[in-house]
Amino acid sequence: MAEYNEMSDEVLRERTRALLEEAHPEKCDSVTFRRAQYEHGLAWVHFPEGYGGLGLNPRMNVVVYDEITKHSKVVHHDPGEAIIGIGMGAPVVLTYGTDEMKKRLLPKIFSGEEIWCQLFSEPGAGSDVAGLATSAVRDGDDWILNGQKVWTTLAHISRWGMLIARTDPDVPKHDGLSYFILDMRAPGVEIRPLYQITGEAEFNEVFMTDVRIPNSHMLGKEGQGWRVAITTLMNERVAIGGGGSKKKGGGSAPLIKLWKDRKPGARSAAQEAILRDKVTRCYIENELLRMTSQRARAAQKSGNPGPEGSVSKLAHAESLKRMWEVAMDVMGSDALAFEHGYELRRSTPGIDTPRGLAKYQFLRSRANSIEGGTSEIMRNILGERVLGLPGEPRVDKTVPWKDVPRS
Ligand SMILES: Cc1cc2nc3c(=O)[nH]c(=O)nc-3n(C[C@H](O)[C@H](O)[C@H](O)COP(=O)(O)OP(=O)(O)OC[C@H]3O[C@@H](n4cnc5c(N)ncnc54)[C@H](O)[C@@H]3O)c2cc1C
Known part of the structure; x- marks a missing residue:
């Protein structure tokens, strides 16, 4: 069990009011406010002091939010484009980064000044990401990267990327990986957009040709990349599956609005009854999802989540697809x-009518059960690591990566 500092809700509220006196969300922009929030240790209160936190139980983040909303009509939420940095970059830097890295990187992740992306998937390695082929070869104080990543969300606007590469092809696939933080502006990094069925290009292909990356940008030790990657993936699943946090079926509110605004007389009474039933089920499912996410978070025993994060990721993905179909x-x-x-556009926030939003989300929700690990993979993780069922046969686990046949 992680050790947390003791602080009463009231003291935390007082500290939040002190922040508001110095920087008020109604009087300054998001970056200015969030910089001050970080300095006050109120960015993510469960992080250690000096890194945007106070070493408190993560459940106390809600106290800060509550106090801010009590005193301000404007709330500077996590910027949408900072989601990968905040949800995955920050915990992984905190867990494996040097002090210098933490001081350099964490404040700008939280303020949204520096956007992050995740360079894991490759054309030949998605679900089986440990089989990836991007190589990193040591050259003095640097490593030289060559390879291709794919489906890299936000790469086109990212300052930093979390990247796994193969540093030793002679050992089994999980053992030969190392984890780096890549400067997305480094020479040899080429980013090309990929368009989705929604019309936007939120993700990209990233080609790396003789890219130099300093050894000091390695997170964890050489050959420990898989362990660091697992920390990233567990946090990703909780970040993606964290939806449905609003009470009373909040996640289903757009559907309920469409239902209330539906054209009268467009269907028979029997069709209406069937549809009402489906809408009601979505509402109930959203409530269950909210409570399931809460339970998964409560089960989180240390700073980083474990395999239980796959519960909400799986439930969230499947429920969203059902809801937007309804x-x-x-x-x-x-x-x-x-x-x-x-x-056709690059990712921009919000589609501003309920009907437009639903049409967009219907298409976008196809991705929910693929991104961050497919629903099939979530079921495998839950079966094997949470329920303790027998594992899948894995024939390549002990074979040196270079000897594993691949297409
Ligand atoms: C919108 C979106 C954003 C993304 N953003 C990023 C990103 O920022 N960074 C990044 O690195 N990646 C990203 N991805 C990639 C994503 O992580 C992969 O697409 C995903 O892990 C699946 O890999 P794959 O596409 O190669 O499919 P494959 O692994 O080839 O899977 C194909 C099918 O086989 C099934 N399958 C595979 N293995 C098993 C198994 N062992 N048991 C049962 N079924 C199996 C899968 O469930 C799937 O249905 C993104 C994907 C999407 C859709």
């Missing part, structure tokens, strides 16, 4: 037309 049913044939103004 939204399509509620809209009927209207669902088939794009809203006026829908265009």
Whole structure:
């Protein structure tokens, strides 16, 4: 069990009010406010002092949020584009980074000034990411990277990337990996957009040709990359599966709005009854999801989550797909037309009408059960690591990576 510092809610509230006196969200922009929030140790209160936290139980983050919203109509939430840095970059830097790295990187992750991406998946290594082929070869104080990553969300605007590369092809696949923080502006890094069915290009292909990366940018030790990657992936699953936090089926609110705004008389009474049943199920599922996420978080025994994070990731992905399908049913044939103004674009926040949002989300939710590990892989993890069922046969586990046949 992690050891946390003791602090009463009231003292934490007082500290939050002191922050608000110095920087008030209504009077300054997001970066200015979040810089001050970090300095006060109120960014992520469960982080240690000096790194944006106070070493408190993670459940106390809500006290800070509550106090801010009590005194401000404006809330500078986590910037959408900072999600990978905040959800995954920060915990992994905190766990494995040197003091210098933590001081350099954490403040700008939280303020949203530096965006992060995750360079794990490759054309030949997705679910089986430990089989990846991007190589890093030592050259003096640097490593030379060559290879290709794919599906790299936000790479086009990222300052830093979390990257796993093969530093030893002569040992079994999990043992020959090392983990680096890549400067996305380094010479030899080329980023090309990939367009999704939604029309946007939130992710990219990233090509690395003779990219130099200093040894000081390695997280963990040489050959320990898999262990560091697991920390990243566990945090990713909790970050992705953390939805549904609003009470009373909050995640299903857009669907309920569409249902209330539906055209009268468009369906028979029997069809209406079936659809009402489906909408009600989505509401209930959202409530269950919220409580399941809470339980998974409560089960989190240390600073970094364990395999139980896969519960909410799996439930969240499957429930979102079901919900946006029901939204399509509620809209009927209207669902088939794009809203006026829908265009090919890079990722931009918010689609501002309920109907436009539902059409976008219906397409986007296909990705929920793939990104951050597919639902099949989540079921494998839960079966093997949470329920203790027998593992899948893994024939390549002890074979040197270079001898494993691949296409
Ligand atoms: C929107 C989006 C954003 C993404 N962002 C990133 C990112 O920022 N960084 C990054 O590194 N990656 C990212 N990914 C990639 C994502 O992690 C991979 O797509 C995912 O892990 C699956 O890998 P794959 O696409 O190679 O499919 P494969 O691994 O080839 O899987 C194909 C199918 O086989 C199934 N399958 C595979 N192995 C097993 C098994 N052992 N048991 C049962 N079924 C199995 C899978 O469930 C799937 O249905 C993103 C993906 C999406 C869709």
